Amino acid sequence: MNISEKINFTDTAPEDRSQEDRSMAIRESLRNAIIDRRLAPGTKLSESEVGSLFDVSRTVARAALQMLAFEGLVKTERNRGAFVSNPSPEEARQIFASRRLIEPGIVAAAVERITPEDIARFRRQLDEEQRFLNERGPAARRAEIKASGDFHLMLASVAGNVILQRFMDELVARSSLVIALYGRSGVSSCGHSEHTAVLDALEKGDGERAAKLMIHHIDHIEADLDLQLKQGSGLKDALSLA
Amino acid sequence: MNISEKINFTDTAPEDRSQEDRSMAIRESLRNAIIDRRLAPGTKLSESEVGSLFDVSRTVARAALQMLAFEGLVKTERNRGAFVSNPSPEEARQIFASRRLIEPGIVAAAVERITPEDIARFRRQLDEEQRFLNERGPAARRAEIKASGDFHLMLASVAGNVILQRFMDELVARSSLVIALYGRSGVSSCGHSEHTAVLDALEKGDGERAAKLMIHHIDHIEADLDLQLKQGSGLKDALSLA
């Protein structure tokens, strides 16, 4: 099984100023492939394979994998390699608990700083989201998941706290993995209407309401998951070893 | 100027099971050196120097520096090297804003899970903190800052969310840097009595009150900073370049 066809090499931002760091570009590309499920959880990402795919040596491929490991998107096992993370139900719960804690604060900060231009950008983003929602096929599904996460990231961006923004980057990415593994209804996973409701409250300057809506939204996402089932890999988990 | 004397090679945990990863040990050692100010902000950490200090090649030293860069403790400039971070006042504000958001949630989670054994551990920790507070000299100051941060980390640990725990790891470490740069009264920086007050509320099961006390505590730490002054290095900052 080759992963080459799963990678979209045009992922790198067009404004790729002077190849700042090639490992960063590789990280972005792999990140995108993981969060919209072109790379399934458990997939092995060997250093040499990644390296030859991007025409770099193992050194720089390794750096990219280390970064992904740091943000929890891949897990590395010593002398074995890197694998796309397979978050456990417990991990999933902690991810959403963290989001429930952080996102209301982000909303509260955003309501103070959001501009009409921001609102317009959000509306465009939501339109696109809607578009993918109406389409069929796996590609549209992927795009929808991505767009849905982007809404939360845009919110973090206008909140203006780069640290929280980075935390959200990680949480949204890992949420995508969790939804891929445990999502049940799938399409309705990240209710589009709830995004617009949050945005409406923000536009009216009602931070309280926006924060409440956001919490409900996160609750709904988590409620759509089936976190009871043990993941299939079994044994290790069944025996709760390692 | 040699940094070798600033590093404490016994930092690595005694339970160093089978050298899991040498770069991790180096990271820990450097981290500790940074957060208790043996390495001042702005200090250059060259790959070869770090490597020879720990008797490893540049490859593994580099990995350690990359990890530290990821958690914001060092900044790397392309083709120039890695430097201990020099957080700006704005960064400092964002760090404390993040803590104000996250720590009350951690306290709320901790009150549900804390055990009498945990309480006893906390009391011992606070006693030690007090001990350092009474001593004089830079070594005691450093130990006090470290112990004060450890209180917050222990809290995150009993809260039981490993993701938030990692976020707090980063935030506490960066806070130490900020206090080193902008702290004014220094010793009273992280009021010891406020820690005991939080713990008392936790012991009584009063999560509401503990969370409120924690917010006030964070406010006090930040209020003790002087974030108006531009950092001394001048010029670059005065012109707000780079």
Place this chain on the structure above:
DNA sequence: AATGCCAAGATTGCATACGATTTGCCCAAT
């Protein structure tokens, strides 16, 4: 004396080589 320029030294970015560890397979022995 101050400024601009150039070359030498130092340091990083990256690739590659080699040893160590793990995995998988094959074959023999029970």
Place this chain on the structure above:
DNA sequence: ATTGGGCAAATCGTATGCAATCTTGGCATT
């Protein structure tokens, strides 16, 4: 037929070498 041992392939961990880039010191010029 199943189990156990051992060898081979694959992959990772680490060191090191080379090219590119940046810094620094000195020298010439204004």
